[in-house]
Amino acid sequence: xxxxxxxxxxxxxxxxxxxxxxxxxxxxxxxxxxxxxxxxxxxxxxxxxxxxxxxxxxxxxxxxxxxxxxxxxxxxxxxxxxxxxxxxxxxxxxxxxxxxxxxxxxxxxxxxxxxxxxxxxxxxxxxxxxxxxxxxxxxxxxxxxxxxxxxxxxxxxxxxxxxxxxxxxxxxxxxxxxxxxxxxxxxxxxx
Amino acid sequence: xxxxxxxxxxxxxxxxxxxxxxxxxxxxxxxxxxxxxxxxxxxxxxxxxxxxxxxxxxxxxxxxxxxxxxxxxxxxxxxxxxxxxxxxxxxxxxxxxxxxxxxxxxxxxxxxxxxxxxxxxxxxxxxxxxxxxxxx
Numbered sequence: 001x002x003x004x005x006x007x008x009x010x011x012x013x014x015x016x017x018x019x020x021x022x023x024x025x026x027x028x029x030x031x032x033x034x035x036x037x038x039x040x041x042x043x044x045x046x047x048x049x050x051x052x053x054x055x056x057x058x059x060x061x062x063x064x065x066x067x068x069x070x071x072x073x074x075x076x077x078x079x080x081x082x083x084x085x086x087x088x089x090x091x092x093x094x095x096x097x098x099x100x101x102x103x104x105x106x107x108x109x110x111x112x113x114x115x116x117x118x119x120x121x122x123x124x125x126x127x128x129x130x131x132x133x134x135x136x137x138x139x140x141x142x143x144x145x146x147x148x149x150x151x152x153x154x155x156x157x158x159x160x161x162x163x164x165x166x167x168x169x170x171x172x173x174x175x176x177x178x179x180x181x182x183x184x185x186x187x188x189x190x191x
Numbered sequence: 192x193x194x195x196x197x198x199x200x201x202x203x204x205x206x207x208x209x210x211x212x213x214x215x216x217x218x219x220x221x222x223x224x225x226x227x228x229x230x231x232x233x234x235x236x237x238x239x240x241x242x243x244x245x246x247x248x249x250x251x252x253x254x255x256x257x258x259x260x261x262x263x264x265x266x267x268x269x270x271x272x273x274x275x276x277x278x279x280x281x282x283x284x285x286x287x288x289x290x291x292x293x294x295x296x297x298x299x300x301x302x303x304x305x306x307x308x309x310x311x312x313x314x315x316x317x318x319x320x321x322x323x324x325x326x327x
Contacts, residue, residue, distance in 0.1 A: 018224070018227065018228065021224075021227065022220060022224050025220045025223050025224065026220050029215050029219055029220055029223075030212040030213065030214060030215065031212060033212075033213055033214075033215040033219070034212040034213045037213050043216075047215060047216060047219065050215065050219075051219070051222060051223050051226065054223045054227075055223065055226050055227060055230070058227050058230070059230065118209065121206065121209070121210075122209060122210040122211070125206050125207060125209075125210040126210050126213075129207070129210070140203075140207060141207070143204075144203070144204045144207040144208055145207060145208060145211075145212060172203055175203055176203060
């Protein structure tokens, strides 16, 4: 489906056209749901969080000044919603297992991963992304999938730009280690 | 000492992109819209309505034009406002009741300004009243 610019739908919604907000939801539902899933690691809770984020966005649409991109604003709402849920769960730090580089990697493990079927590789990457911490998962998603700049990510997460860079670096490294472990397990058949 | 293997992460970005985004369950957006429809609908209105802006612009333009029109000429050096006749309120026959009340005299500019405010005030009040009355 061909969508128009976000501000068009925002203006229409402000005029009372509810259908326009529906289009806005359809346009961004995948992105918001993905961010929630990367942070919460749970399908049902991510669905609830994404829904709540959209409802909050609707309720506060009059406060959206348009100084930033609508997606930046929307992601900030979704990110905060997920953080709130994580705080309630109080296990956000328990999600990350201690990742170390001590194991001897099989030679050219990246090549091994490249050679996997695309669907298998995607599955493996998604599984590994789910093992990252909420922050790392969110930042990697925003940086690579949404192609947000460091400044935009900083605006979404309320972290300093240097903190974002550090988290991004750590997330990349942890993801590589997790992928390396998965490939290693596959290769030696001890899944 | 054994050197730790370095991890190349250059390829990760492309693979994350390839993995793509997640698809929400069926009926996801419909459920959101159903939730939103249950909320009290908000009518977003600008702080200054289009009519308000028209009145402000009209008022400023009137003042500007009036000022330009009444700018004193170089020859006379006299303010042209003075040419506007003074309006005197009718006198009551106070002498008959033996009461001393001061007479109010309003000069031209003051009278015009008061009239302009009154007219604009009545127009804006009428539109606000009309909008509120017909919306509710």
